[in-house]
Amino acid sequence: MTNAEPPSRPVRTLADLARVAGVSAGTVSRALADKSLVNPETRQRIQALAAEHGFRPNQMARRLRTQKTGVIGVVVPLGHERRQHLSDPFFMTMLGHLADALTENGYDVMLSRIIPDAADWLERIVDSGMLDGVLLIGQSDQMEAIERVARRYRPLVAWGSSAPGQVHCAIGTENVAGGQLAGEHLIARGVRRIAFLGELRAPEIRQRYDGVCAAAAAAGVPPPLQLDTHLASDMVEQEIARHMARHLDRIDGIAAGSDVIAMATLRVLADHGMAVPSDVPVVGYDDLPLALQTVPRLTTVKQDIARGAKAMVDALFARIAGEDSPSVVMAPELVVRDSA
Amino acid sequence: MTNAEPPSRPVRTLADLARVAGVSAGTVSRALADKSLVNPETRQRIQALAAEHGFRPNQMARRLRTQKTGVIGVVVPLGHERRQHLSDPFFMTMLGHLADALTENGYDVMLSRIIPDAADWLERIVDSGMLDGVLLIGQSDQMEAIERVARRYRPLVAWGSSAPGQVHCAIGTENVAGGQLAGEHLIARGVRRIAFLGELRAPEIRQRYDGVCAAAAAAGVPPPLQLDTHLASDMVEQEIARHMARHLDRIDGIAAGSDVIAMATLRVLADHGMAVPSDVPVVGYDDLPLALQTVPRLTTVKQDIARGAKAMVDALFARIAGEDSPSVVMAPELVVRDSA
């Protein structure tokens, strides 16, 4: 018997281990996979040997052979709004839930933050052969690219809105209805001159704005004043400060396009010595965890991100299994706290 | 000439494209890699053909062959504190910077949130053959595991503290000095009975606490009252509320173990009708982006996360290139805003 201690992890490949065990590579492979074809004794012996030598099969080779990677791509397309950072709280919250659900199911997560400058950014991702499926956090302004790829690549699910006739599977909430909830709540609080903070190139923000407009129209109050507010976190506060300096005397309530915007607004209003909600009610959108942490606590339109993430993952798994999965649109919900 | 249109992406592999182009697979490979060995005309013809057919090489095969993956693993070990979520703002901020730096350099990011229950969790990651390098966000209580792996696996860099004789490369800040800054600042503001919010099992939190203690001892004020506060975001606020209900009358200043804790504290203090900083000054730790957004703005000890992330990536690249890279400890810095 060769009692030479292994000098420097000589057991790197299946073949190495096979040599040590005195069997063929195929047998080792089957033993490690717990296939019933191998003799139980041999199997246990090989597994013990594998553990002893700290052997781990090369995933690259395994994946090439089996044509499954066990990796899901989570991609954040940053179409307009290039300065928006990956650390945006909404993305991160969504990503956290997604990553949890995915890893629980044994998948790895590959993260991509993409600025879609090349027209084929999405095909480059799905055709890389690296991924078993792709999750898109947001559609940005890339509807055509997404539709084009979805026509031939099934395991693809996006967070966002779904239109009739849309090919790709999208999970999202009814943004127009959500905006309407926000508008109605402000109006019920006596607000007449609403300001909407958010820029309209992002489709979901535009829909929220449309909802606020609808609420205003229905109640017979003037249409809201729309003020562009970008999402890059380092800029929001200055931008809002500028808006407030100029328009604060002409408004008496604020609907923010997102909680991040709402939180920055709270900050700016405090600088102006305005009390929230007594001087100016503010309602946010998203109901991120931080909405609970602000002073005052944020009244906001809740998108159930945890449920959305779970729905996305479920839909993706269904598609990976070859089944079909419909788009989902969830109802938003007004969460009344202290800011409005 | 065969003018049959490609029916369903028949060009999937190098060999397919080679057949279409009438050359061998090797030539196609070289042409696509812009090797000088191939005739410029052939090269252009093949590249045009590749674009026309939307051909993308299978990354799995490429990586198996070249033994490089172009993927960096970013892993968050959750040793103690299992309920801490991936969406923790500190992780996310760090992850955002890391991902930006990595993707700028052409690497993909594989994300893992790990609960190290298996003893070999780290070797399982580094030996998977999937990764060109690994970045650890935090050391948790896994120093031994990290040291063990670092002894034989070079491209590994952690965020955290470095002790003399430590094998693995760690980038971090001087937490004791940071805690001291916080303590000194509170004391200079007239605080005598400091409360420290944070639980001591996490080494970096313990060091910050030690720093606060040192400051107190040096100034001759009583040692701080330490109150356990976990990091799971859904629990913090209740926990702090309980602490405050019990101890608020016995303290006159608060050093928080992190900005997240500080922010929740601000919330709770508002509920108690306490003014910050006039009734109770509060200083945070980290200087996350959200420290700018709170009301009042958070006075805090800054860890330059952006710089830290860059340092981690630089160190990792050096190690991938076979060079060596030392641990780095950066000096924290007190950022005085409005909360203390």
Add this chain to the structure above:
DNA sequence: TGAGTCGTTGCAATCGATTGCAATATGGAA
């Protein structure tokens, strides 16, 4: 015209694990 060069291209091995099929051994039945 023949030898030597250079520029291109093809051939075939390789990365490491998986798996269909063939081969062997073992036991039981006739």
Add this chain to the structure above:
DNA sequence: TTCCATATTGCAATCGATTGCAACGACTCA
């Protein structure tokens, strides 16, 4: 004792791209 069914194991092809080496052609120069 012979034959067959069954349980294990080995062999070799395969996944798709990369790359060292050999081969081929054209061209130059003697």
